[in-house]
Amino acid sequence: MTTTIKRPAAERVVRRSKRDWSVAGRIVLLSIAAVLVLGPVLWTLSTSLRPPAESFQLPPSFLPLDPDFVSYGQVFKQLNIIGLVINSALVTGLIAVGQMITAALAGYAFANLKFRGRGALFSIVLATMMVPAQVTIVPVFMLIRGVGLSDTLMALILPAIPTAFGTFLMRQYFLGLPADLAEAAAIDGASPWRTFRSVYAPLAMPGLSIVGILAFNFHWNEFFRPLIMTISEQNFTLPLGLVSLQGNLGTGSISVVLAGVVLSMIPALVVFMFGQRALRDGLTAGTGK
Amino acid sequence: MSTASDTRVRTKAVRGKAQRANGANKAGKPGRSGRERQPWLPWVFLAPTIVGMGIFTVLPIIASVALAFFRWDIISAPSFVGFDNFAEVVQDPTVRVSFLNTILFVVVAVALQLGLALGLAIMVQEKLPAWLRVFFRSAFFFPLILSAASVSIFMRYLFNEQFGVVNWLLSLVGIPAVPWLTTPGGSAAVVILVYVWQNFGFSFLLFIGGLASIPVETYEAASLDGATGWRKHIHVTLPLLSPTTLVASVMAIINALQVFDQPFVLTRGGPGDSTRTAVMVIFESAFQRLEFGQASAIGVILTLIIMAITAAQFRLSKRFVFYQ
Numbered sequence: 001m002t003t004t005i006k007r008p009a010a011e012r013v014v015r016r017s018k019r020d021w022s023v024a025g026r027i028v029l030l031s032i033a034a035v036l037v038l039g040p041v042l043w044t045l046s047t048s049l050r051p052p053a054e055s056f057q058l059p060p061s062f063l064p065l066d067p068d069f070v071s072y073g074q075v076f077k078q079l080n081i082i083g084l085v086i087n088s089a090l091v092t093g094l095i096a097v098g099q100m101i102t103a104a105l106a107g108y109a110f111a112n113l114k115f116r117g118r119g120a121l122f123s124i125v126l127a128t129m130m131v132p133a134q135v136t137i138v139p140v141f142m143l144i145r146g147v148g149l150s151d152t153l154m155a156l157i158l159p160a161i162p163t164a165f166g167t168f169l170m171r172q173y174f175l176g177l178p179a180d181l182a183e184a185a186a187i188d189g190a191s192p193w194r195t196f197r198s199v200y201a202p203l204a205m206p207g208l209s210i211v212g213i214l215a216f217n218f219h220w221n222e223f224f225r226p227l228i229m230t231i232s233e234q235n236f237t238l239p240l241g242l243v244s245l246q247g248n249l250g251t252g253s254i255s256v257v258l259a260g261v262v263l264s265m266i267p268a269l270v271v272f273m274f275g276q277r278a279l280r281d282g283l284t285a286g287t288g289k
Numbered sequence: 290m291s292t293a294s295d296t297r298v299r300t301k302a303v304r305g306k307a308q309r310a311n312g313a314n315k316a317g318k319p320g321r322s323g324r325e326r327q328p329w330l331p332w333v334f335l336a337p338t339i340v341g342m343g344i345f346t347v348l349p350i351i352a353s354v355a356l357a358f359f360r361w362d363i364i365s366a367p368s369f370v371g372f373d374n375f376a377e378v379v380q381d382p383t384v385r386v387s388f389l390n391t392i393l394f395v396v397v398a399v400a401l402q403l404g405l406a407l408g409l410a411i412m413v414q415e416k417l418p419a420w421l422r423v424f425f426r427s428a429f430f431f432p433l434i435l436s437a438a439s440v441s442i443f444m445r446y447l448f449n450e451q452f453g454v455v456n457w458l459l460s461l462v463g464i465p466a467v468p469w470l471t472t473p474g475g476s477a478a479v480v481i482l483v484y485v486w487q488n489f490g491f492s493f494l495l496f497i498g499g500l501a502s503i504p505v506e507t508y509e510a511a512s513l514d515g516a517t518g519w520r521k522h523i524h525v526t527l528p529l530l531s532p533t534t535l536v537a538s539v540m541a542i543i544n545a546l547q548v549f550d551q552p553f554v555l556t557r558g559g560p561g562d563s564t565r566t567a568v569m570v571i572f573e574s575a576f577q578r579l580e581f582g583q584a585s586a587i588g589v590i591l592t593l594i595i596m597a598i599t600a601a602q603f604r605l606s607k608r609f610v611f612y613q
Contacts, residue, residue, distance in 0.1 A: 026412045027421065033409055034428040037486070041431070043454060044443040056452035102337040109334035118331075121339070128346045132547050132595065134568045135588035138356065138575050139349035142363070162341030192330055221436030223550045224568075228576055239438035243554055246442050254446055261439045268434040272427075280430065284494050 048072070048258035055254035071259040075245075078256060081263065083234060084241040088220060088264075091156045091237055096215040098161035100208045107170025108196055108204075112182060122171070129164045134224065141228060155229040156237070160219060166211040169285055173207030174200060210282040213275045220267060238264045356585040363579060374586035384587060387558075387565040394481060394566065395545040401485045402541055403534070406492035411522060414500045430494060432487040441554035444483045445470070473563030476556045480564050484551050488544065492537045499533025500526070535606045539599055546595055567591050 042062040047055055049067040052074070075081055109115070110122050144155045177200060185195040201208075226237045236244070242264060246257045271279065357374055361367035378384050413425050432440065447454050448469040456466045469475040503526065511525045527534075549568040552558060558565035567587065575584030 023416055026415065026417065030409065030412055030421075030425050033405075034425055037428050037432060040443060040447055040486075041435075043447065047446075056449075058452065058454075058457045060454045060457065102341065105334040106338035109331045113331040113334065115328070115331040121335075124347075125338075125342065128342060128350075130596070130599070131346070131350055131592060132543075132568075134547055134549065134571055135353055135592050136346060136349035137571075138581050138584050138588070139352035140345060141575075142352075142581075143344070143349070145363075158341075159345040162338050162345060164342065164346075167338055192327065196334075217434055221434075221438070223436065223438040223553075224572075227553075228572070239436045242442060243438050246445070246554075258443060258446075261442055264439055265435060268436075272431065272434050276427065276430070279434070280494055283433070283491060284498055 044258050045262055048255055048262045050255055052253045052255045055258075071253075071255040072263070074253065074256045075259045075263065078253075079241055079245050079260060080233070081241070081260060084236055084238045085263075087153060087235065088238040091153055091226075092216050092219045094157045095160045095219050096212045098157070099163045099166045099215045100212045102161060103163050103166030103170045103211050104201060104204060104208055105196075106167045107172075108174050108200060110167065110171040111174035112179075112196075112200070113192070125164045125167055129168075137225070137228060144229065150229070151231040151235055153230075153235060156219075156225055160215075160225075163211070163215070166215070169211055169282070170204065170207055172285070173204050177203055206278075209275070210278045210285070213271055213278045214282040217268065217271055217279060353585045353588055356582055357589045359582045361581045363581065367582075370582065374582045375590070378583055378586045378590070383562055383565065384570050386562045387570045388567055388590075390477070390563070390565060391546060391548070391567040394477070394484075394548060395542055398481050398484050398488075398545050398548075399538065399541045401481070402489045402492055402545075403538055405485065405489045406537070407496050407530075407534075409489075410493050410496035410500055411526065414497060426497065430490045433490045435487065437487060437550035438554050440487050441483060441551050444479070444486075445555055448479050470556060471560060473560055476560060476564045480548075480552050480555055483555060484545070484548060487551075488541070492541055495533055495537040495540075496530070499530045499537075503529045531606075535602065539602050542598055542602075543595055546591065546598075 039062060043060055046061050046063055048071055049069070050057070050061075051068050051070050106125075110118065110125075140159050141150075144150050144159070149155045149158070181199050181203075182195055185199050190198070221239060222237070223239045223243070226240045230236055230240065233241070233244070242257065242260045245260055356367075358369060358371060359367040360370045360374070409425075409429060413422055413429075417425075446452075448456075450456060450466055450468050450471060453469070455469070459465075459467065467475060469479050507525055507529065508521065511521055547568055548566050549572070552564045552566055552569060553572075556564045558569050568591070571584050571587050571591070574580045574587065
């Protein structure tokens, strides 16, 4: 657990040998795997772009030739999708920003400030990561209910802001920044707060963006907590709204449900395209030697 | 990249030394936290996280354990019942089946997930055009960014018995329609396949990292000794990768033990109890039957199982994991 953020896998070609599997054979196997992984997603996209009547057309098509946007219009009629997107965006955005701020502060304290019981407190923070969220959900639910926040977006936001993993990540990040910066700032007369605010926090932006992107990805997709914490449809987040649209018996119109699914994937796709490296680094952080 | 991280490690080492020196002459110049000592300052930085975690994590853990010894439906006052909740839960056939389901699920899903991830990682890291390597890596990583609920929604259509693409593909090779979601075995298979489809990419990422840290020289030495092809992997890759395999399997098992979204959306636990999992019974006893004490008891049992497995794995690792 000493490495900071796991270094991205170096592009290393494992020693080639003549009697190795042929490159072509490997490409074929890898391509089959890639088709199995991407196929269902392509089917989802192309089916959402077909008229509802052709949803279950066989043979299926995996490429949206001749797209039809009727289902996308329908999804806006059958589902308060704008409300769902606003809820999801609010919940996810506030959690991400909240986690970035609190994790930066706590991570900085654990890395750069000295105080009594620092090691012990940090161990406790790490230990809380081992307890599954499903185990603490009952008391959290009662607490939220007790303070009158049940069935509000705050019930989803507040408990998710303190982050053990983000604190761990930011501590590692701050430990990786040179220590003489603080000394130089102190000599220049900067207060400890200013040293953090103007010297260390800006340098820690890459680490902070990892915390933010991880939080965004996790909470945008989250299903278990919203299922428990929200009751009325106006407080649903996207995954919850889509599952209710599909219905218990799967009676929702397929292409309409899939249009909703595709819409809900767009932010994740944006993250995938622009923040893939950060996401990968974050996901594997702390698993290094 | 590797040089960057080396520097980071080095700075840390230097810093460690500096700190120790600092501690040695305590009376000397002021520490890193400023000119005048402000002993409260760190606590200002820590307050949001520590207070928040105290309220939303530490207290709930304690409360959860305490609650397991009470009977409480929120409406009437809680009453202390000792170990009754545990006794009832252990004898409850639904809870028993759900735990058995979960354990079976973990064994099959984790084996599949790790096997696939390792095989694909080795293939991707060997000689391959660079753009293809980038493509395959991104493709295998892709399902991780999707929501398990959305994935389960579209997979439910793909596995439809009459109209689903999966049965259509099987029919092309002459296999009659499989009743995926209406039979116990079929449902269990779908939950496992959908879970592995979405999650193998995480283990894949860990293995890619592990493979990249094996020195090329090791393979050169091995091939001088005549090891080639799959023998090279059995005698060099697998032993050197064992620390990664340990981490990957611990994480995969812990995650799989908590499976909920996929069975909830795909099958609602059915048919019968055939795909009900441990977390699903926690959810149902707490939020559908309002038996919060029993739900907590199940949660405590699940946590104990997770801790025991983690401890066992690290103990086993002392025997089987090869550290350089």
